[in-house]
Ligand SMILES: Nc1ncnc2c1ncn2[C@@H]1O[C@H](COP(=O)(O)OP(=O)(O)OP(=O)(O)O)[C@@H](O)[C@H]1O
């Protein structure tokens with residue numbers, strides 16, 4: 168795989184080191200270590216409540232962890248704020264999409280990045296124009312970018328959220344179940360997009376429960392169970408059955424993999 | 434699978450959305466103006482119209498600040514108290530020898546500061562704005578009473594009373610201030626990042642935060658704006674009466690909230706209309722004036738305005754929700 172070669176020369180884009188996060192007595196993340204590389208599509212799989220969304224919210228600055236650190240561009244952070252994360256090039260499609268329902272499509276796509284005219288007025292025409300272009304490129308079919316998001320179907324809404332994350336022009340894009348509400352055709356497009364983002368050099372993270380999707384787009388598959396890493400595999404060297412074993416816990420931590428050093432990307 | 438029902442819902446909502454509340458208000462307003470001018474020859478005289486505009490100006494200024502707060506998903510009950518407190522601050526400043534300009538600045542600053550306090554407590558401690566601004570309503574009213582010892586202060590320089598009772602051609606200064614603020618506010622709400630973020634705060638605050646915008650900063654700014662417009666009202670009331678009255682602006686919070694809701698701004702936040710607010714203030718102004726002209730007792734006025742507001746809320750909030758269930 169070309170990605171493997173690239174990776175050998177590359178530093179990780181972001182290193183997640185011993186991250187812990189609890190909500191009251193619920194331990195959502197119990198010391199997670201994970202590195203993400205540019206040019207690689209990493210899938211994170213795990214049962215409901217395994218801590219997947221919590222992990223990506225820590226990375227995108229939405230939640231601050233109770234312990235551990237994040238290293239981006241060789242700089243160490245105890246936590247990130249959402250604006251820091253976006254500035255560092257980390258964009259996210261959240262599981263709940265984080266859209267402002269009563270505002271229109273273009274306004275949502277440019278939320279927090281509105282272009283200005285004369286340094287003061289929002290350039291709505293430019294927003295509309297560029298949103299249309301972007302949606303066309305992503306082949307998301309939305310009749311008008313001036314429609315309020317609340318009128319859109321579930322799949323269209325996900326399309327808007329994906330468009331916003333692309334529009335932030337980051338280096339890493341995280342997708343938390345991006346195709347959950349999409350039809351077959353729409354999901355195929357988003358999966359294709361994810362794969363191409365990976366080969367375009369983005370660090371791509373995808374959370375999905377659909378192992379078929381996961382295997383069709385990922386270079387690497389990480390399993391999270393009860394807030395801990397339960398396995399980390401090259402996609403071509405594992406199988407859906409094996410992954411299911413790690414998700415449910417019938418396979419124990421893949422110590423072979425750890426010894427071979429793949430787990431730590433040494 | 435759900436695609437078709439979603440499309441249906443969208444259609445229904447869009448159709449309902451097309452009957453804009455502002456258009457409805459204009460129709461009601463026109464009807465009222467026509468019937469009032471038919472029933473009284475006095476109604477359409479310039480002195481009566483000027484009277485209406487003059488009174489409405491005060492409400493327009495206040496309700497514009499309130500429009501920002503409500504469309505950001507909040508509420509500000511402290512505006513009446515803040516208007517009184519800033520009037521008192523201006524009066525004390527002038528009595529202690531400060532120039533008119535400086536005194537006005539002191540009063541506006543006081544209003545802005547109460548607004549900042551509202552915003553800081555609401556956004557930092559995440560406490561319900563209803564409770565916080567109710568608290569600051571009492572705080573500012575209390576401060577106004579303490580500063581004056583409960584006794585009104587009166588007798589100010591000409592330059593100060595000009596704001597309430599001066600003339601600019603056929604117009605009064607409050608009308609000009611209201612017109613200027615309305616124009617600036619419409620631009621700010623619809624065309625600037627501040628306006629975009631105000632509406633996003635009301636629509637989905639967490640989404641705005643995740644987009645890297647400081648929600649605390651913008652939320653606080655919205656309350657500062659409202660505090661400042663309340664202080665401007667304090668200026669107008671004080672100069673109009675030539676008296677700083679610690680109990681001035683009584684029920685002003687209710688009147689301004691009513692105008693905002695009547696104007697089509699959503700109590701749930703995320704949607705706001707400056708034009709709607711301005712028309713609603715004019716409508717309430719014409720209504721009050723008409724009731725006086727038709728010599729309907731003041732007690733009935735209160736009742737009628739209450740009924741109108743309830744109807745407006747029912748129209749604005751309940752209908753779309755029903756449409757969504759269809
Ligand atoms: N804001 C919160 N407050 C309290 N508990 C939370 C919160 N967010 C997550 N949790 C808990 O943390 C654990 C991990 O949740 P998380 O959302 O990360 O799971 P997930 O792996 O994304 O699951 P799913 O596949 O269902 O999306 C769960 O037990 C969840 O109930």
Ligand SMILES: [Mg+2]
Pocket residue numbers: 219220221262343
């Ligand atoms: Mg999740």
